[in-house]
Amino acid sequence: MTDRAPTSVEALEQLQLVMEAAPNAMLVANSRGEIVVANAEACRSFGYTSHELLVLKVDDLVPAASRGHHAELRDRFFDEPQRRGMGAGRDLHGVRKDGSAIPVEIGLNPILIAGETHVLASIIDITERLYEQTAAEDSRRAALVRSILTTLPMSVIATDQDGLILSANPATERMLGYGPGELVGRNLSEVDGIERRRSVSGTAAATDIAHPAERVYRRRDGETLPVDEEVVILRDEQGDERGYLAVAYDITQRIQSRERVQHMLRHDPLTDLPNRLELLSQLNRILEQATYDGTQAALLLLDLDHFKRVNDTLGHDVGDDLLQQVAQRLMRWVRADDIVARLGGDEFVIVLTGLAPDVDLSLRLASLRGLLLAPITVRGYEMAVTASVGGATFPIDGRSAATLLRHADAAMYRAKASGRDTLQWFDDSMVEEFNEKLELSGALRQALGDGELFVVYQPQYSLHDGCLTGFEALARWKSPTFGLVSPDRFIPVAEDSGLILTLGEWVVRQASKDIVRLQHQLGIPLQVAVNMSPRQLRGRNWLAQILAALNDAGLQPSQLALEITEGILLEDQRDVIEALKALREEGIKVVVDDFGRGYSSLAYLTRFPVDKIKIDRFFIEPIGVDPDAGPVVDAIIAIAHALNMEVVAEGVETAEQETYLREHGCDQVQGFRYSEGVSAAEAAAAPLLMPQLI
Structure with missing residues (x-):
């Protein structure tokens, strides 16, 4: 008996029997996409009866948006038929009779039926698998979140809309001194060290939402600690508020550092x-x-x-x-x-x-x-x-x-x-004194530019031969407002206002010019003594200004003597020593003025480069009247000479004073006995010898 090939119908019937034994949906379609065989599982998966499926095309089971692409894939498959394993072409979906979509995996196998190539499609509904994968992924995410919250060093508290604590991570429990789970069920207000400002809705947890703020938390033991907190809203899938998340961390060290900085800014x-x-x-x-x-x-x-x-x-x-x-x-x-x-x-x-x-x-x-x-x-x-x-x-x-x-x-x-x-x-007189100084300061500033200041000259004589040796230059001020202002009033004002630098330079310049003219008029070399303020010694350019004034006038530095007060030697020692050395190096003489009235410490003279000391009139005045006055003057002269310094006595008014000073070795004198301070024109008539020796 000769075997015959099964007919197309027989082949399909045999294939139907085989497909019914398969656990998943199976379809057979021809090259035109017509379904020729479908097993019961395919009917169940897509929601059709067998008769309904067999009048459909495969395209009817594909989402409308994917049908064009599916047709291209089908044509390509039949051009080169070959097996394609399950899962080829991921993210595939089928369409059920009710229009719902189901995720599927498809495996394709070419088969011949009655000499015509068909495709056997094995279809697996992966809805359950994807659900399980999603659940597993959600579980992994939840585990990751739990792990993060467990290890996170900052406090994380989740509440409902009323501020009831739903969860708190271990960092919160450690920070606030609670055991595991003890915070759950409490209200956030129990954590607050300071009452939380409530939102419009009245919810305590919603304050300062999305805005980091410094707050105070209260520990279980009642102690408080500062935190930096940010509150965010928790929403459901529909966007409705379901609660709040308060994230905070302890900022005690930050507060302490800030307080230390504030303390440093406000304390010595x-x-x-x-x-x-x-x-x-x-x-x-x-x-x-x-x-x-x-x-x-x-x-x-x-x-x-x-x-x-x-x-x-x-x-x-x-x-x-x-x-x-x-x-x-x-x-x-x-x-x-x-x-x-x-x-x-x-x-x-x-x-x-x-x-x-x-x-x-x-x-x-x-x-x-x-x-x-x-x-x-x-x-x-x-x-x-x-x-x-x-x-x-x-x-x-x-x-x-x-x-x-x-x-x-x-x-x-x-x-x-x-x-x-x-x-x-x-007392109020101090205000008046201050106001007067303020007025004088303004007037003095104006006077320097208006020529109200002038210089007078008091002659100095040698007690050794009676000859005129030079003059002391003394600044004077005649104000149209205040009248004749004494140096005791305007010099302190000049020092306090900073005008002393300008005034001092002006006096040196004027005196240098006048002494050069007086030398020419009198026909003898002269020295000029100028008082110098401590403020001038502290200036940067004072020495250059003095030398420039001497150079412009044509006066030698050795002809200038700068008189400083005794107090300078005690109050600014290092600076003054350098300043005095600079003067001496240029040849300028240094004189200590009003010696004995300040600190009366001759020991300081050994430490400073001084050429001459001027005995204050306070010690000269009682000579010839008070027998105790002489020994003090004698001591000053003796020690000064021992230190190779010359001595000038100021305030000499009587012949007795002059005689005593000459007999006890004083070098020079000045005072009203010889002349008061006079203008440069009047100084040109000064006698070249002491009046009694003429």
Whole structure:
């Protein structure tokens, strides 16, 4: 019997039987896309009956948007039929009868039926698989989130819309001192150290949403800690609010660092006392309270006397230690509500608070003076400390912090001018004095440009031969407003206002020109002495200005003598030594003026390059009247000569004074006995010999 080939129908029937045994949906389609065989699983998967499927094309089971692409793939497959494994062409979808889409994987196999190539499509609905994959991915994400929250060093608290805590990570529990899960079910208000400002909806958790802010949390033990917190809204898939997430971390160190910086900005680094900024802030609060309760306050401004001498002789380290010990003494002296501050340098401020009206502070201030005068030992050096103190009271002397400071400062300068180591209370005359100085300063500035200033010359004579040796140049000012202003008034004003530099240069220039003319008129070489302010020595260009003035006038440097005060030698030693050396190197003479009135310390003369000292008129005046006056003058002359210095006596008015000075070795004299200060024209008529020797 001969085997015959099965007919097309038989082949399809046999294929149907085989496909029914398959666990997944299977379809057979021809090259035109017509479904010729479909198993029961295919009918179930796509929601059709077998009859319904067999009148459809494969395109009917593909989403409309993908049908054109599917047709191209089908044509390509039939052009080169070959097996394609499951999953080839991912992200495929089929369309069920009800229009719903199902994710599928498809495997293709070419088969011959009655000599015609067909395609056998094996289709797997992967809906369940994708669901499981999504669930697994969600589980992995949740585990990752839990892992992150567990290891995250910052606090994370999730709440519902009413602020009820739904979860809190371990960092939150550690930071706030709670055990695992103990925060869940509590309200966020229990965590807040300060009541949280509520949102419009009344929800406590919603404050400052999406805006980081510094807040205070409360630990379980009641202690508080500062945190930086950001609150964000939790929304569901529809965008509706479902709760809040508060993320925070402990900023204790940041706050401490910030407080340290603020403290540094408002306190003196050496003594840790309040500085000027902090003093003004505290003082304003004190004055407000005093106004409210009717009490008074007193502000004392202390300036240590001759403190610069400590820095210059013993070094700044010793000076710093001294300031620290003084600060400690002042802190021990004041009461708890009082203030001690350091304004800088050697200036301290004490504010006495809560004073009864008309209180007598004499005993308290006497104890302060006693405290300061007690010897202080610094690095082996025993020192006695004194201070010039200016005081002002609230509300009598001022109602603002700035006014009280200004008035106390004026009183302190009055204390310095009164000989230091004393206390002066502010009075209105100080304001008048200040206003007068202000007016004089403006007028002096104008006078320098308007030619109101002039120079007078007082002759100096040698006691050895009676000859005229030169003149002292003295600045004078005749103001159209103030009249003839004495140097005692306008020189301090010039120093305080900075005009002394301009004034000093002008005097040197004018005197140099006049002395050159006087030399020509008198026919003898002359020296000129000019007073020099400490402020001039501290200027940068003072030496160049002096040399330029001499050069322009044609006067030799050796013919100029600059007179400095005795106090300069003690207050600015290192700077002054360099300045005096520079003068001497140029040939300019250095004279110590008014010697004996300041510190009366001849020992300082051994340390400075000085050519001549001028005995103050205070010691000359009693000669011939007071027998005790002579020995002091004798000592000054003897020691000066021992140091190779010349001696000039000023203020000589009588023959007895002149004779005594000549007999005891004084070198030169000047005073009203010979001439008062006169103009350059009048100086040209000065006798070349002392009047009694003519």
